[in-house]
Amino acid sequence: MTLEEFCMSIGRIKLSTAQKAVAILWFFDQQEHGVKKTHLELSKIIRANHIGSPNPPDLRERIPKTGCVYRRAGSFWIREDKKDVVRDWINEALVGMPQSVPLDEQFLPEQIYNSTRGYINQVGLQLNGAYLHGYFDCAAVMIRRMVETLIIESYEKLKRESEIKDSNDNYLMLSGLVDKSVSPRGLSVGRDSKKALKEIKRRGDHSAHNRRYIAKKTDLDSIKDGLRLCVEDLMHIADLYK
Numbered sequence: 001m002t003l004e005e006f007c008m009s010i011g012r013i014k015l016s017t018a019q020k021a022v023a024i025l026w027f028f029d030q031q032e033h034g035v036k037k038t039h040l041e042l043s044k045i046i047r048a049n050h051i052g053s054p055n056p057p058d059l060r061e062r063i064p065k066t067g068c069v070y071r072r073a074g075s076f077w078i079r080e081d082k083k084d085v086v087r088d089w090i091n092e093a094l095v096g097m098p099q100s101v102p103l104d105e106q107f108l109p110e111q112i113y114n115s116t117r118g119y120i121n122q123v124g125l126q127l128n129g130a131y132l133h134g135y136f137d138c139a140a141v142m143i144r145r146m147v148e149t150l151i152i153e154s155y156e157k158l159k160r161e162s163e164i165k166d167s168n169d170n171y172l173m174l175s176g177l178v179d180k181s182v183s184p185r186g187l188s189v190g191r192d193s194k195k196a197l198k199e200i201k202r203r204g205d206h207s208a209h210n211r212r213y214i215a216k217k218t219d220l221d222s223i224k225d226g227l228r229l230c231v232e233d234l235m236h237i238a239d240l241y242k
Contacts, residue, residue: 002114002121003027007049009093017054018062019089020046022069022078026086029078036075039063107131107139107224108146112231116240120149136215137207143220143227144174144204147197150234151177154187157238174201189233196226 006027010020021042028035039060046052064071068082078086101110106128113124127142152171155161164172164180172180178201181187182194189197200223206213235241 003045004049005118007045007051010090011049011051013090013093015089016062017046017052017059018066020051021054021059021063021076022066022086023090025069025076025078026083026090029083034077036077038075042076101125101128101132105132107220108227108231112228112235113146116235120146120240123149131220134217136217136220137213139220140204140207140215143200143223144208146231147200147204147227147234148174148177150231150238150240151181151187153238153240154181154234174204187234187237189230189237192226193230193233196223196230199223199226200230 003024007024010023015023021039024042024045025035025037028037040056042063043054043056043059046054063069063076068079068086069076070079108124108127110124110128114121123142123146127139127146130136130139130142152161152164155164161171164177166172166176171177178197181189182197203215203219203223207215
């Protein structure tokens with residue numbers, strides 16, 4: 001979960017501005033233990049994410065009154081014995097939100113997709129989460145969705161989207177998208193990416209359409225490297241790295 005997603009979530013529940021500031025400290029502590037922030041930094045984050053309009057001097061005085069932080073030299077950080085208290089405040093906001101997967105357990109490294117667009121980030125999070133928890137058919141379908149999305153983004157960036165639409169002006173299904181992309185007049189992806197796209201389509205079709213097929217970890221592991229190659233190729237063509 002990104003900071004922006006976290007702020008959006010806590011913005012939907014009833015918290016005081018000071019509690020929101022402490023919740024943001026909690027979020028940073030989950031990323032790196034003991035992170036410190038000033039009241040000015042926290043105020044800026046709250047404003048930037050449109051979840052409040054705090055008065056900085058007032059916020060500086062109210063944050064300690066929550067009883068959940070340490071304070072030193074103008075900085076605040078979460079008390080170890082209060083992390084569960086803060087987690088209880090925001091539990092409602094976190095229900096149903098996909099959580100980040102540890103780096104060493106990610107099927108598709110999040111640094112490839114998390115600075116692009118929100119909906120692509122969500123697909124990546126769900127893909128990695130499904131793989132981590134052993135829902136391999138779900139992961140295969142999310143792989144399929146990631147590839148479909150990036151092919152369409154690529155053609156739209158090149159202003160060639162008419163090439164991947166049917167007679168009713170609807171985008172083709174994955175099979176048609178891949179066939180168009182790997183054709184001689186398709187996208188400028190590498191040879192290995194073209195090979196990976198064909199295999200991804202085959203695996204994704206099995207999980208999405210064959211009622212007797214149950215994907216296994218080894219099925220996904222066989223396309224892991226190829227997926228990374230073609231995703232990065234398509235990201236560059238679609239100019240999503242900015």
